[in-house]
Structure formats: structure tokens, C-alpha cells
Amino acid sequence: MIKALFIGDVCGKPGRRAVRDLLPAIKKEEGIDVVITNIENLAHGRGATVETVNELMYYGVDFMTAGNHIWRRPDFHELLGGDFPIIRSLNYPDDLPGKGYGEIDLGEKGKLLVISVIGYAFMNERTITEPFRSLDAFLKGIDSSKYAGILVEIHAESTSEKLSFALYFDGKVSGIVGTHTHIPTADERLLPQGSSYINDIGMVGPLNSSLWVKKEIVFQQSMYPYSPRYEIEEEGPVRFDAVVIEIDGPTSSKSIKRINKIL
Numbered sequence: 001m002i003k004a005l006f007i008g009d010v011c012g013k014p015g016r017r018a019v020r021d022l023l024p025a026i027k028k029e030e031g032i033d034v035v036i037t038n039i040e041n042l043a044h045g046r047g048a049t050v051e052t053v054n055e056l057m058y059y060g061v062d063f064m065t066a067g068n069h070i071w072r073r074p075d076f077h078e079l080l081g082g083d084f085p086i087i088r089s090l091n092y093p094d095d096l097p098g099k100g101y102g103e104i105d106l107g108e109k110g111k112l113l114v115i116s117v118i119g120y121a122f123m124n125e126r127t128i129t130e131p132f133r134s135l136d137a138f139l140k141g142i143d144s145s146k147y148a149g150i151l152v153e154i155h156a157e158s159t160s161e162k163l164s165f166a167l168y169f170d171g172k173v174s175g176i177v178g179t180h181t182h183i184p185t186a187d188e189r190l191l192p193q194g195s196s197y198i199n200d201i202g203m204v205g206p207l208n209s210s211l212w213v214k215k216e217i218v219f220q221q222s223m224y225p226y227s228p229r230y231e232i233e234e235e236g237p238v239r240f241d242a243v244v245i246e247i248d249g250p251t252s253s254k255s256i257k258r259i260n261k262i263l
């Protein structure tokens with residue numbers, strides 16, 4: 001059995017501070033074997049830098065997924081193409097740096113395979129290929145039985161696309177978890193064939209912001225044809241959203257539970 005903590009999109013300094021403050025106690029209380037998080041908003045909301053990734057790993061994060069905003073800073077070359085435990089989404093073109101999957105070696109507990117896939121609907125990602133076939137083809141090319149667990153991140157905007165994607169891969173992987181919207185959903189469950197699922201984990205970032213952006217900037221953007229540059233909300237409460245998944249095999253989970261905290 002592998003107990004994985006999957007944390008939603010960590011946003012800027014408020015998000016990194018919340019991980020620093022909460023992660024050690026959660027790891028201890030829950031008996032976590034491995035910590036995974038999405039880092040597309042890690043550096044001031046836009047992409048990630050080598051420095052902010054090193055900071056997050058220092059706080060206890062083991063493995064990271066990149067999302068659609070990782071391309072916003074040139075550090076993606078080093079973060080995805082180097083030795084960092086970070087994956088991009090699988091259905092981007094092969095000539096981009098990095099891979100859409102990665103193995104985490106958990107010693108006696110075996111190997112956990114993590115795969116990230118980006119959704120189609122409302123994502124405006126012109127270079128991606130259709131997510132269902134992309135993951136299907138990938139899974140056909142591997143021997144799933146050699147893994148103690150297989151976790152899939154579906155990084156997508158549409159709740160219906162994410163749920164149908166999860167139902168399609170139910171029983172083919174241990175779990176399917178959504179990221180990207182920054183809004184946690186309350187639909188976590190085991191699907192009929194035994195895979196764990198949640199539509200969106202949520203985020204670790206400023207509670208009274210839009211995604212992570214100062215609300216006043218978003219008001220202006222909504223009301224005027226011109227708007228200032230996005231800035232992160234550095235003040236006020238921060239939300240921390242994650243799920244704990246008990247993985248009991250490469251095609252099933254024993255449980256999934258939400259952790260939603262406000263600091």
C-alpha cells in the first residue's frame with residue numbers, strides 16, 4: 001500500500017509558505033509515503049523557477065507536475081529537461097523538453113508511476129493531441145503490472161471532460177485526479193472499477209483572489225477593455241487543498257480523502 005499526498009496548484013510565495021507550514025505535520029499524521037504537487041503557478045503565479053522548485057523540495061515535496069503555465073518562464077528548459085523530478089503533460093509534442101510520465105522509487109513499496117495529461121476543452125493549447133487516445137496509447141505501451149501504483153493527473157478546465165476521462169480510465173490506473181481550476185470539488189470517490197478520483201484537488205494559494213490574482217485586477221479586467229498586469233495577492237488567508245490516496249495496486253485504490261484547510 002502506498003499513501004500518496006497530491007497537493008493542488010501551489011501559487012507563489014503564499015502557497016510556498018503554506019506548504020512549508022503544513023506539510024511536515026500532514027506527512028506525519030497521515031503516514032505519507034510520497035508527496036506530489038502541481039507547480040505551474042509556483043513562481044509569482046506564472047510558471048516555476050529552479051529556485052522556487054528547490055525551495056518546495058526542501059519543504060518535503062518529492063515529485064511535481066507542470067501544467068499549461070510551466071512555459072511562462074525560461075526555467076522550463078532546465079526544470080523539464082534536466083534531473084528534476086518534474087513531468088510535463090504527456091500530450092504535448094515529443095520535441096518539447098521533458099516527459100509526460102515519471103517513476104518514483106519507493107523502495108520496498110515498489111515504484112509509483114505518475115502521468116500528467118492536459119485536457120482539450122477551453123484550454124487553448126493548440127499543440128496538444130487528444131487526451132483520451134494519448135493516455136490509452138501510452139498505457140498500451142507499458143507493463144502496468146510492474147508498478148505498485150499508477151497515478152494520473154488530468155490538468156483541465158472542464159468538469160465534464162475530467163469526469164468522463166476518469167470514467168474512461170477507471171480500472172486501468174490506480175487513480176485519476178484533476179488540477180488547474182484552483183477550485184476544490186467535493187466529488188472524491190472510488191469509481192466502479194476501483195480507481196480513485198476527484199475532479200479538482202484545488203490549490204494552495206490566496207483565498208480571496210481569482211486563481212491567485214489580486215481581485216481588484218480581475219474586477220478591472222472584467223469591466224474594462226484594458227487591464228493591469230496580473231499580480232499575486234500576497235495578503236490575507238491562504239487555502240491549502242490536497243488529497244490523500246491509499247493506492248493498493250496499479251489499477252485500483254483503497255481510499256481517497258480530501259484535505260482542505262485555511263490558514
Ligand SMILES: [Fe+2]
Nearest residue numbers: 009040041180
Ligand atoms: Fe494552476
Ligand SMILES: [Fe+2]
Nearest residue numbers: 067068069180
Ligand atoms: Fe493550468
